[in-house]
Amino acid sequence: MVEKTLVVRMPQGLHARPATQFIKISQTFQSSIQVCKAAHCVDGKSILGLMSLAVANEESITLKIDGTDEKVALETLERLLTEGVS
């Protein structure tokens, strides 16, 4: 399992298009993906889960990824969350 805490750099937070993009990308990976804010963790492949976290710009979240493609999944999602590119 890989785990990383990072600061989200998305002007409107992890909502709308960025959230949909996140889900679309996370669903392409075989690994299980958890997104945690404070003590609350949700399935990173579920749009409702992600919306329920209400992640704003410059907030810290932790990605916990477990599976055969965990490293590339972490790198890809980190780039999306911090640089807005996938």
Next chain:
Amino acid sequence: MLIEERFVLFHVSAQTQQEAIEQVIKKASEQHRVSLIKEVVTAVMQREQESSTGFGKGIAIPHGKSAFVLEPTLLFARLTDAIEWNAMDGAPVDTLFMILVPESNHTTHLQILAKLARKLMHTEFVNQLATLQTPAEVTTFIRQELA
């Protein structure tokens, strides 16, 4: 932002997403929460075009921020017939939660959105919602669930 009976609509007849959104915003205008219907419809439609708020199970949460929204408002609408919403699960939508907030409001709608999203993950909430038949029932249920 509390739901009130006057913000609950049943039997909304609409053929398209835009029509449904217009009708709900018209209601908000009648209740003095929106000063210019057209502008608020545009804001909500723009958000839908960015990515659909049809989060699955026949439920959508259209929302928008606009200077023509006078007070943060939560509305509920049940459509007569399910319509296409480009939803995540591909299913048509017949239930709307609409969140409208003034331009100056930064986070209220996100908090409500987060609370609703949390609830919609539970099948029990969705099933129970589908059984509600009157504005009073909807208001009581949603207030209790979002408390």
